[in-house]
Amino acid sequence: MHYWPSTRWSFSSRRKNDESWIELPLPFALIGAHDRCQVHVEYKRLPAVVYFAVVCGSRVEVWPLCGIAFPIWGRIKSDTQLLVGKHRLSLMSDADPNWTSPTVAAERTAEETEAIGHHSTDAAPADAALVMDWGTGEQTRRLSRQVTILGEGHPSSMRMHGLGLRVCELGIVCVGKRVWAVQLNPDSLPDGDPMVRELVPGGESIWIGNVHLWANQIGSRAERRFGEPPSDATVAVETPAAVNTNSQGVKRPIVMVDQPHRRPISSITRSTPQSNDTDRVASEFTDRLLQKNEKRANRQNLIKWGVTGGLLLAAISVAGYVLIQGVLPIFKAIYSE
Structure with a gap:
């Protein structure tokens, strides 16, 4: 898998008047208190993940993932400060006029270096669609932005109710017709599992909660979820015996709700x-x-x-x-x- 086009970028924390800039190894970063966050912030009352940051080409965007004071979302510049706990964080790409060489260079594995490839300032506008299926037929939603937060409710920008998702489940990055999904809840993944996957048109789906996702064209269904669902969610299982039929006569599994919470399929997707x-x-x-x-x-x-x-x-x-x-x-x- 190769990441989307991006430039070098770095972050700085000004809690103790430290002006040093630290280069980020990947074109995305989770900001929060979780150990797998690329920007790890030590603060005991801080949620596991607070912000999702992305660099597409030379454009840096941040999106809040929880209720936070003075939130900032969308495109930012190097002089924008994110208030996270007692820290003031700044992010900057090397295309910014104020760019300075990072004090601490990024450390990448050979696989990460190959996945990033050559740095590029050009990132095409979003021109793709998400194909979704949770057992009642396919639905398509156009991606109008390069970065979209998919989840159950606010502050997600694309919301899907009653499907076993977290408030903010995935960060969807779309460049041209290519689509990537970043799991925004690192505690739902086993250690060592990648946090990002590309949705290949006609390829294997990404399975989250009770819904399967594809990019542009439906394909095969994943047999393993991309992140375990929350413990308090009503999750679904797919059984080969339980299928429905679409207009072309192709059999597809439908969503069946586990006991003791058995209820009709329509109630899962009702809003x-x-x-x-x-x-x-x-x-x-x-x-x-x-x-x-x-x-x-x-x-x-x-x-x-x-x-x-x-x-x-x-x-x-x-x-x-x-x-x-x-x-x-x-x-x-x-x-x-």
């Missing part, structure tokens, strides 16, 4: 109009906020370049005036004699 409206409003609000932040960043860049251009023109004008009014008369006086 009220109020919850659907709430999710729709939340998604629209997130999209509008991201667009607003993008416009604000573009406006700030235009102002910065405008001021820089104005100062440059002023400096050229002053230099020209001094040259014409001060230096040229001296040369004329010298050579006229």
